[in-house]
Amino acid sequence: MTAARQGSDPAVAAAFPDVDALTAALDAADYVVDPGLATALFLGVRLPQPVLLEGEPGVGKTEAAKALARALDTPLVRLQCYEGIDAAEALYEWNYPRQLLAIRMAETHGERLAEADLFTRDYLLRRPLLAALEHPGPRPAVLLVDELDRADDDFEAFTFELLAEATVTIPELGTVTAAHPPIVVLTSNRTRDLHDALKRRCLYHWIDYPSPDRAAEIVRRRVPDSALPLTLDATAAVDRMRGLDLEKPPGIAETVDWVAALTLLGVPRLDATSADAAGATLGSVLKNRDDLELVRARGVSWLTGAGRV
């Protein structure tokens, strides 16, 4: 990989001399990281090397890339993958309607247009991959390739080749080489195995659910007016729920929603007095009827840990 051998951008290297600096920057961007993810992102930025993030839905894979962009103060370019995505949707496409309009305008003015006039950068629709490569700087953009496992495997190979070289050739225009190769974050939900060649080129990090304390910290950032006892109770309760055999274990976003809902209802903490509110808002954490029944059957005292010996 040419990009990797060049080392990271000097501007980026100066901004993030070590893992702690990046952790602090992410913290300032309201994203709480554990040492593992911080190390993965730091190496991704500094080696530089694409980072492949995997984990259960709702652990904040996408959020990590967004926070990284905020910390670096660069734009986030997001490519959401889906079955059947192709180059025209990921890389670039010519703006046909605009070209036609130009032809018509030229005709009415009695001018002659050469073909070269129509295939200029003005008529290029930049899709995420090209946009990330063409980012003018001063720091590289963060390119988030989200849910890569949903795309077909030939698209996976195509994307990866392009990112490894950090160049793309547009027949009518020539070769575009990235002045600042993007920092690449890939996410996968493990619906299929990604190709070995891709994995070999990536740093790999499995994001686990955060511990209740860390989760409480995250929730407090997102719901600033929530009470600390409530967030601690809620994250502990969510942690307990994940221990059950749930169809859809709640993620961070669900916890945030739940705390926001409870805060709105003026609940100071989860206990016997707030059982009704907790039961009524449970739908913001559990999105499956069977899961709801399972947790309701245990009761609020179980959720708060009071029922435990």
Next chain:
Amino acid sequence: MRAVSDQGGRAGPTVRGGVAAEPAALATRFVEALHRGGVPAGTDRAARFATALRLVPPATRDRLYWTARVTLVADAAQLPAFDAVFAGIFGDDTPPVDLADTRGDPTAPPLPDVPSETRPTAPDDRPAQPAPPGAGAGTAGTGGPGGEPRAVPALASTTERLRHTAFADLTADEVTAVRHLVRRIALATPQRRTRRTRASRKHGERIDVRRTVGNARKTGGDPVALVRRRRRRRPRPLVLLCDVSGSMEPYTRVFLALLHGCVSGGRGVPGARTEAFVFSTRLTRLTRPLAGRDPDLALRRAAETAPDWAGGTRLAEALRRFLDSYGRRGIARGAVVVVLSDGWARDEPADVAAQMARLRWVAHRIVWVNPRKAAAGYAPKVGGMAAALPFCDAFVSGHSLAALDEVAAAVASAG
């Protein structure tokens, strides 16, 4: 890879891209230990680890752990083995974190030194029989060492007797011949319309404005020909869940060949994603081990991967594992799921029913293949089979070559 001596004299050649000698030596040695511990990491990863050590000096054990894990691990399934090797070298007095495997990946291999309670492989029959080239020729008349590029629907070319004999009653030679044939059966799933569309000259529900206008440039800006779009069609994914417990043993030797044929070829079913799992006391994903073309190698790898051949059956548990770890992530969604099992399970029938209900939610069709169905007087009245049956779209026997045609028909049925 060779261990690098940490003496100064040998350090010179290992310096690459400005990496100091010490990290390089540490990296190569650690990578070698990982390799022995079952976590393969190539030279490129080792070099990256060395570079990373320079960027993140291993001031604490924690730092070192994360730098190593992020650069050297390629999959969540490798984490338990990685942690074991790391702890073996750097001690585990202070476990750095609540490691990911706590709820991460149940498919993760067991730690290398944990003895498995069931017998590891069945070397006696399954993988050990080398199918000599043309082994099937005597009976099949098709010849060829299985390098036949296309799926052969011509099961009729084999003798009638072989076709209608239950797999359990075949001799070892006949099994070899039958496996050769079974491997070439292509299970074609019905098609479904996708969200994506493709350009189409004649048929199509919608006009493709972008392409029509694009083409109009050739005709002076007048859209002469309308380009339409229609929905793409793709075959549905196929998921095979094969029971390899003791009671199924006479049939697994053939069914595994079916699994291998479906996974390795995908022949005749372009674009259909096929996943294969086996279960007895636990669930094992065999898609990867079975992916190769060489049948003997594939079966040997499969036998090594799944540690519980011919154990007891925990049907409900296997289904639950499948749904938790794979099914609801998307593997089973909209898929045709084929369960090959006699339904003799240790679990409570109510549990089996509950898991089948979950499977019913995500799968498009459930086809149950039970070789016992062919026996005279068989009725699925008790236990797991009776509990599972209400959730199945098709219930077939698949006990002989002829009966496998029924399986193919049940899979292909649009339901």
